[in-house]
Amino acid sequence: MKRIRNTAPLLVVLAGLFVLGYPMAFLLGYPQAKNNFEDRNRWIQRVIKAAPPLNLDSTTLRFDAAADLSNGLLVRDGTPLADRYQIEPGKIKLSQPIPLIVPVGVEGLVDGQNRLFHVATAERERPLYLNGKLMTMAYEVAPEKPDGQRETFTFTDTKGVFVFRGKWLQLGKDYALDGDTLRLYEPAPLWLELRAEPEWARPLRVTGDYAWADDKTIVLQEPPPPGSEIVLGESTVTWAEKLRGPIDGANRTFAFSHGDLVPDDATRRLFVGNRQLSPQEYLITDAKQGTVVLKETPPPGSIVWTDWYTIYDHPTCGTTVLQCFFSLPQHPMPLPHEIIARIPSFVMRYDFQSERNVVREAIYTAQGTLVALLLGSIVGMTFAVLFVLAVPLERALLPWVIASQTVPIIALVPMLVLILAQFGVQIQSSRLPSALIGGYLSFFPITVGMTKGLRSVDPLKLDLMRSYGATRPQEFMKLRFYAAMSYLFPSLKVGVAVSLLGALISETETSNAKGLGFAILGQVQAGNVADLWVLFLVTAAMGILFVSVVGWLEKLIAPWVRKL
Amino acid sequence: MNTPIIAFQEVDKVFASRGSNHLVALEHVNLSIVPEEFIAFIGPSGCGKTTLLRLAADLEQPTSGRITIKEKTPEQARLDRDYGYVFQDPVLYEWRTVEQNVQLPLEIMGVPKPKRETRAHHLLGLVGLSEFSHHYPWQLSGGMQQRVSIARALSFSPSILLMDEPFGALDEITREQMQLELLRIWRNLKTTVLFVTHSIPEAVFLSTRTVVMSPRPGRIHEIIEIDLPQPRTVETRECERFFELTTVVRESLRGTENGH
Numbered sequence A: 001m002k003r004i005r006n007t008a009p010l011l012v013v014l015a016g017l018f019v020l021g022y023p024m025a026f027l028l029g030y031p032q033a034k035n036n037f038e039d040r041n042r043w044i045q046r047v048i049k050a051a052p053p054l055n056l057d058s059t060t061l062r063f064d065a066a067a068d069l070s071n072g073l074l075v076r077d078g079t080p081l082a083d084r085y086q087i088e089p090g091k092i093k094l095s096q097p098i099p100l101i102v103p104v105g106v107e108g109l110v111d112g113q114n115r116l117f118h119v120a121t122a123e124r125e126r127p128l129y130l131n132g133k134l135m136t137m138a139y140e141v142a143p144e145k146p147d148g149q150r151e152t153f154t155f156t157d158t159k160g161v162f163v164f165r166g167k168w169l170q171l172g173k174d175y176a177l178d179g180d181t182l183r184l185y186e187p188a189p190l191w192l193e194l195r196a197e198p199e200w201a202r203p204l205r206v207t208g209d210y211a212w213a214d215d216k217t218i219v220l221q222e223p224p225p226p227g228s229e230i231v232l233g234e235s236t237v238t239w240a241e242k243l244r245g246p247i248d249g250a251n252r253t254f255a256f257s258h259g260d261l262v263p264d265d266a267t268r269r270l271f272v273g274n275r276q277l278s279p280q281e282y283l284i285t286d287a288k289q290g291t292v293v294l295k296e297t298p299p300p301g302s303i304v305w306t307d308w309y310t311i312y313d314h315p316t317c318g319t320t321v322l323q324c325f326f327s328l329p330q331h332p333m334p335l336p337h338e339i340i341a342r343i344p345s346f347v348m349r350y351d352f353q354s355e356r357n358v359v360r361e362a363i364y365t366a367q368g369t370l371v372a373l374l375l376g377s378i379v380g381m382t383f384a385v386l387f388v389l390a391v392p393l394e395r396a397l398l399p400w401v402i403a404s405q406t407v408p409i410i411a412l413v414p415m416l417v418l419i420l421a422q423f424g425v426q427i428q429s430s431r432l433p434s435a436l437i438g439g440y441l442s443f444f445p446i447t448v449g450m451t452k453g454l455r456s457v458d459p460l461k462l463d464l465m466r467s468y469g470a471t472r473p474q475e476f477m478k479l480r481f482y483a484a485m486s487y488l489f490p491s492l493k494v495g496v497a498v499s500l501l502g503a504l505i506s507e508t509e510t511s512n513a514k515g516l517g518f519a520i521l522g523q524v525q526a527g528n529v530a531d532l533w534v535l536f537l538v539t540a541a542m543g544i545l546f547v548s549v550v551g552w553l554e555k556l557i558a559p560w561v562r563k564l
Numbered sequence B: 001m002n003t004p005i006i007a008f009q010e011v012d013k014v015f016a017s018r019g020s021n022h023l024v025a026l027e028h029v030n031l032s033i034v035p036e037e038f039i040a041f042i043g044p045s046g047c048g049k050t051t052l053l054r055l056a057a058d059l060e061q062p063t064s065g066r067i068t069i070k071e072k073t074p075e076q077a078r079l080d081r082d083y084g085y086v087f088q089d090p091v092l093y094e095w096r097t098v099e100q101n102v103q104l105p106l107e108i109m110g111v112p113k114p115k116r117e118t119r120a121h122h123l124l125g126l127v128g129l130s131e132f133s134h135h136y137p138w139q140l141s142g143g144m145q146q147r148v149s150i151a152r153a154l155s156f157s158p159s160i161l162l163m164d165e166p167f168g169a170l171d172e173i174t175r176e177q178m179q180l181e182l183l184r185i186w187r188n189l190k191t192t193v194l195f196v197t198h199s200i201p202e203a204v205f206l207s208t209r210t211v212v213m214s215p216r217p218g219r220i221h222e223i224i225e226i227d228l229p230q231p232r233t234v235e236t237r238e239c240e241r242f243f244e245l246t247t248v249v250r251e252s253l254r255g256t257e258n259g260h
């Protein structure tokens, strides 16, 4: 019961810190999240393009329900078909049959087994029709980049056909599945060409009816049944988009139906009638609203239209700054649960045999700290006794003792290592730097505390000693020393904390290559923020442990201190 | 009368404080105490009783005048371990058990351990704290602590016992027991006792002479010879002379106030 009462406040504070960690982490990560949210280079771009018909009937064309047939126009070969059609719900009736498709030759066996088809030139943007029906192109790209060694790639799902570099991958022969990970039997080769890496340099999963496996290879989700006809449209009719704005012989300002245009969109196509405008003939005045001003006023009766342009759709990181914050690959301050989740793997990373094992690093640091504290205590107590015995000595030395603490420790460590090396001390395996630096830091609070303690004796207790005619050593041993305990232990607590600090700092001197200090340095250099925080937790826990051990020793050695 | 064991000659004690308000704690103190006397000091609070004892024990230096203890300076007497001092407060060492506290002066004087232990055991029996010998001071009541402090002062059988209101924190019954016990020790050890008290009956019952002091500045107002027969017993408190003497002391104490 008592134990619970003692640990409860600690747990409450811990829980509080855990909860407060989130707003804290958010505050620190906000600028980066905001930047990711606002930086247009990090946005997903969406291509708005003319919708191809869903079937290849030469007089009736069906379109996707999503295509808005009320405000658009039918285009063939970049030429509006004007009034040679009638719009009916969901479909368009042509007034006379026209050749809709000039098919491009697609090579490949149609035997009910084959899924791979080849074309002579890259034709990615053309629609593909199977037996007169439009097929959808959709695929997922693995997020991992092949590096010549990588074998595993992750996908959101394992359904569908996997493709890699023009090849249709076969389960059991080319790859195996572990959950959502694709594991290739042979490492994926690196993309070596200098020009931009195409999507198909990574493994793909076909999610629609088909996908391009490379520039000239089509992979179908299902093998087409024997006798099927596969055509890639060379010249096709599409349902293009009219720009909004009156055509009155005066107006030159028009608007795209989707705003937020990508300004330097090289693929954008804008037409007046059947003439495509060059980029010099129009000006995007408001990319956000999608407003464009033409150089020349379109004559009455003409049509201003587009079949191809790109807009900014949404930020890659999410649709709110908060989402962008959570999707940061690494938070400046990791989220509390990330840190906690990190602990097991962090501890298990190296087994106990390895010197890099965090427990062994901690033990190494703890040993350095304790030696440092011992050293600091001996020096500190000696100074204190000398100061109390001889006040002139205190006057002479105290300023130097204080000055010693203002020396930048960071500068002291390499100097010390250099000096020790001269004496042939093997720094690699020596706790000497830790002990010296930690001792250097800890002797100060112990000197101050012990001096104060030795002086702050109840005057009546001193009178009692005098009345017995006690000698000075007796007075020290039987009275002052004990009276100093109530000051010694608090300063030992400070001392042990700075000893730990000193040990950690001295371990960052890389020639030592051991201890938590070195581990921290390693994570700093690797930019591993989460692991760094785990190390902070470990050192904090060590500090708390050491300080409570001192408190426990105080209870054991000087129980009366708490009764005063 | 034989030569005095303690002699105050024209002793003044002025406490210099910051600024010019010096505080005259004692003025023109003349007092001779012969061996085996039991002197009680009584007087209003702040009249310099404690200061007087501290001067005798060399814990304070007189501003002027001379103090002689056993024909030595107080300092020499202190180094010769002539004093057993019981302070107004118990002043026990918290890190020592009751028994170890009683042994403290003996330790300092280099008495061997077995002897120290039998001595401490005996004295704790005397003050009725045998069962508490292994307790720590904070585990005792105020009165019990004061008894430990008395046992400690007696442990090395000092030739001069300085006691500053030692029984102040005790209940009436324990107090009377302790008074009888103190008288017995005094007779057996043949010590000289300087005993500060606020209680008139206590002063009369215990002392051979009672020194009545007056405040601001602290002076000896009157020294009253207590001619009650020795040894004093429980009956002493009931005899006629006891009441007469308490009345004398009381009246003298009143006089200290009217004197101004």
Ligand SMILES: Nc1ncnc2c1ncn2[C@@H]1O[C@H](COP(=O)(O)OP(=O)(O)OP(=O)(O)O)[C@@H](O)[C@H]1O
Binding pocket: B015, B023, B024, B025, B044, B045, B046, B047, B048, B049, B050, B051, B052, B088, B218
């Ligand atoms: N160290 C000191 N510094 C300054 N003044 C002191 C000091 N010690 C005592 N005094 C003053 O000397 C006077 C006598 O003090 P003292 O303690 O001797 O009185 P007391 O008779 O023992 O009083 P009480 O009965 O309350 O114990 C007091 O006015 C006190 O303020």
Ligand SMILES: [Mg+2]
Binding pocket: B049, B050, B051, B088, B164
């Ligand atoms: Mg007093």
